[in-house]
Amino acid sequence: MTTRTTLSAALIASLILTTSWGCGDDESPPQIDPNDNNVTNNNGTNNVTEPEPDPVPFLLLASVTPPSSVYEPGYAIGTEVTVLDQLGDPLEGLEIDWSVDVPAAAALDDEAAWTFIQEGRFTLTACTALPGLDGEPVCDSVSVLIDAGPPTIEITSPLPGTELSGEDSDTITVEGFVRDSHGDVQAWLNGAPLTLGDDGAFRASFSPRFGVEHVSVIASDGLYEVPSSSELDVLWAPAYYPTNESTTEASVDFADGIILNLGQNFFDDGIKPITSPEGAVFTEDLSDVLLVVLRNLELGALVTNPVLDSGDLQLDLENLTMGDPRLRIEITEEGLELFLSTPNLSLETRGGFEVFGEQLDLDGVVEVAASIVARVSIDKETGQPIDVELTDIAVAIEGAQGSFVDPQTSAIFALAESGFRTQLETVLVGILEESFLDSIPQLLEDALGSLETGLAEQRFDLDFSSLGLGQATLRFGGTVDVLENQAKRSIELSVGLGLAAELPPVLDSRGVALAAPNDGRRPELFSTSRAQIAIRLGALNSLLHDVWRVGLLNVDATALIPDAIQAIVSEASMVSKLPPVIVPPARGEEADLLLRLGQVELTARVKKRGREQVITYGATIDAAVRVGIVDNELAVDVADEPTLRVWIINVEGEIKDPFLDADRSEEHTSEPSHTQHLVCR
Numbered sequence: 001m002t003t004r005t006t007l008s009a010a011l012i013a014s015l016i017l018t019t020s021w022g023c024g025d026d027e028s029p030p031q032i033d034p035n036d037n038n039v040t041n042n043n044g045t046n047n048v049t050e051p052e053p054d055p056v057p058f059l060l061l062a063s064v065t066p067p068s069s070v071y072e073p074g075y076a077i078g079t080e081v082t083v084l085d086q087l088g089d090p091l092e093g094l095e096i097d098w099s100v101d102v103p104a105a106a107a108l109d110d111e112a113a114w115t116f117i118q119e120g121r122f123t124l125t126a127c128t129a130l131p132g133l134d135g136e137p138v139c140d141s142v143s144v145l146i147d148a149g150p151p152t153i154e155i156t157s158p159l160p161g162t163e164l165s166g167e168d169s170d171t172i173t174v175e176g177f178v179r180d181s182h183g184d185v186q187a188w189l190n191g192a193p194l195t196l197g198d199d200g201a202f203r204a205s206f207s208p209r210f211g212v213e214h215v216s217v218i219a220s221d222g223l224y225e226v227p228s229s230s231e232l233d234v235l236w237a238p239a240y241y242p243t244n245e246s247t248t249e250a251s252v253d254f255a256d257g258i259i260l261n262l263g264q265n266f267f268d269d270g271i272k273p274i275t276s277p278e279g280a281v282f283t284e285d286l287s288d289v290l291l292v293v294l295r296n297l298e299l300g301a302l303v304t305n306p307v308l309d310s311g312d313l314q315l316d317l318e319n320l321t322m323g324d325p326r327l328r329i330e331i332t333e334e335g336l337e338l339f340l341s342t343p344n345l346s347l348e349t350r351g352g353f354e355v356f357g358e359q360l361d362l363d364g365v366v367e368v369a370a371s372i373v374a375r376v377s378i379d380k381e382t383g384q385p386i387d388v389e390l391t392d393i394a395v396a397i398e399g400a401q402g403s404f405v406d407p408q409t410s411a412i413f414a415l416a417e418s419g420f421r422t423q424l425e426t427v428l429v430g431i432l433e434e435s436f437l438d439s440i441p442q443l444l445e446d447a448l449g450s451l452e453t454g455l456a457e458q459r460f461d462l463d464f465s466s467l468g469l470g471q472a473t474l475r476f477g478g479t480v481d482v483l484e485n486q487a488k489r490s491i492e493l494s495v496g497l498g499l500a501a502e503l504p505p506v507l508d509s510r511g512v513a514l515a516a517p518n519d520g521r522r523p524e525l526f527s528t529s530r531a532q533i534a535i536r537l538g539a540l541n542s543l544l545h546d547v548w549r550v551g552l553l554n555v556d557a558t559a560l561i562p563d564a565i566q567a568i569v570s571e572a573s574m575v576s577k578l579p580p581v582i583v584p585p586a587r588g589e590e591a592d593l594l595l596r597l598g599q600v601e602l603t604a605r606v607k608k609r610g611r612e613q614v615i616t617y618g619a620t621i622d623a624a625v626r627v628g629i630v631d632n633e634l635a636v637d638v639a640d641e642p643t644l645r646v647w648i649i650n651v652e653g654e655i656k657d658p659f660l661d662a663d664r665s666e667e668h669t670s671e672p673s674h675t676q677h678l679v680c681r
């Protein structure tokens with residue numbers, strides 16, 4: 001198709017010099033001597049002026065406006081032409097002939113604008129009607145791409161925010177369609193090529209990891225610089241832990257949510273305690289704590305004087321001190337076995353002893369070396385406190401040395417078989433047994449029981465109102481359900497947790513996502529640690545799950561819109577379609593754990609150039625979590641700047657394309673067809 005258009009200008013005329021003389025003039029025209037070569041004389045021999053050549057087209061530059069890589073069918077594409085002559089000066093007002101390589105594809109209007117009704121890549125050619133220096137028209141071509149839009153993608157399965165389980169499948173299968181009106185379409189699922197059916201259908205699977213999995217389908221027709229994409233988040237877990245059915249609160253009772261492992265070094269590490277110059281004692285095991293207690297036992301309180309009164313023997317014991325005892329503890333299958341030695345137990349004696357009618361003075365000091373072996377059982381019945389019982393005790397006096405006022409008493413006491421010594425040793429055995437019976441079980445019961453009472457029901461408030469979120473009271477309670485003794489290794493306590501957000505649940509869920517099936521397997525722990533605490537990910541995720549179920553993460557975000565953009569964004573809301581989950585880090589990630597929140601949908605009402613649109617964005621939020629011990633406290637540090645993945649879910653309103661070029665849209669706001677024009681940059 002060829003069309004000639006005339007632009008508003010005239011061709012340049014050649015200059016013609018003429019001289020005329022009218023009748024009746026007073027003066028005759030001057031006579032010029034042909035032989036006079038004076039420069040002032042125009043004698044035609046030395047002052048010849050060559051006429052300038054007529055300007056003709058030499059170069060034509062054609063372009064379309066507005067410039068774009070792709071145009072939609074029905075969009076009026078304007079044209080522009082610049083013509084230069086052989087001297088490089090512009091020529092205006094020339095007639096221009098336009099043509100298209102496929103005449104049936106487009107029509108040219110009176111304003112030299114092309115409107116295409118077909119899709120494809122076409123060539124527009126502009127030529128001058130006036131020939132150039134070689135006698136041929138001067139031409140230039142411009143290529144335009146006409147396409148109704150990039151491929152459309154529809155993911156039919158899974159749906160955004162779906163909770164998938166390894167109990168159903170160990171893969172995630174993605175199904176949908178990729179459709180395009182023109183072009184050779186290619187598509188990818190999470191970077192892997194997709195095979196498309198004749199109708200554009202696809203079905204592909206991939207192996208997921210525990211946690212939020214992002215599904216991304218990208219398609220390209222080879223025409224648009226930016227491919228189409230459709231994205232969503234799902235949650236995949238090997239299994240899910242059931243939540244409690246309640247209309248008043250979101251709660252989970254998580255069995256063995258915490259494992260307390262008290263290793264052999266917790267009870268006895270074989271290292272003596274450190275005593276500061278001020279007398280403070282520093283220790284890292286339970287045996288040293290027991291020793292401090294034993295050293296400070298008031299053994300005298302266990303003595304009822306006289307301890308012996310048999311007519312010929314009266315004996316009082318005063319100022320009993322344990323001296324410097326040594327204690328060793330070993331874990332047994334029943335509980336604990338304690339070995340105590342007291343090489344310098346000291347006591348003062350008062351009394352008298354009649355031997356062969358002679359009265360001996362018993363005033364003096366006796367130092368005793370004794371040893372004690374005690375066996376303690378540790379047990380736990382469901383719903384009952386930890387029970388510690390001293391099941392067996394044996395006390396042996398290994399040696400005794402007396403220093404009495406009366407030398408004869410010292411000599412008699414030195415006889416190992418003397419009745420006085422035997423009776424004194426019997427009294428000491430009873431005192432030591434009673435001291436163990438009264439102190440050790442209760443001390444162990446208090447120490448182990450405090451581990452459980454410290455986990456008893458606690459409440460604390462969450463107030464996120466300053467962030468536009470809600471408020472809730474969280475309840476946390478732990479009880480020791482199982483106690484297991486592992487000889488010479490550890491005593492392990494399994495703690496059941498009750499976790500609740502004390503608000504009515506508003507969201508439905510399959511349950512708490514588990515990183516592994518809840519088969520009761522013991523977590524992997526260090527074999528030589530003093531004390532370890534293992535918190536199952538399921539327990540942490542139970543608490544996050546409760547917070548999510550009561551709707552604390554669904555907010556009206558209008559009040560949070562920064563002042564700088566309130567003129568553009570008038571309303572905003574956020575909905576979290578998936579519960580937050582804590583997951584182990586992937587290889588190479590610098591974090592102890594990752595806090596991940598998927599399929600967060602942010603809807604904003606936006607005003608642009610006097611028109612309104614509602615844009616829904618999707619986001620995946622990742623925050624690194626570091627866990628450690630700081631100042632003898634468990635410290636959990638969440639990164640201040642999370643990693644965001646954001647995509648567009650939907651655009652509603654008069655402006656369908658959120659990436660519409662601002663300059664173009666302003667230029668053509670009066671023409672509805674232009675506002676639909678897609679510009680991909």
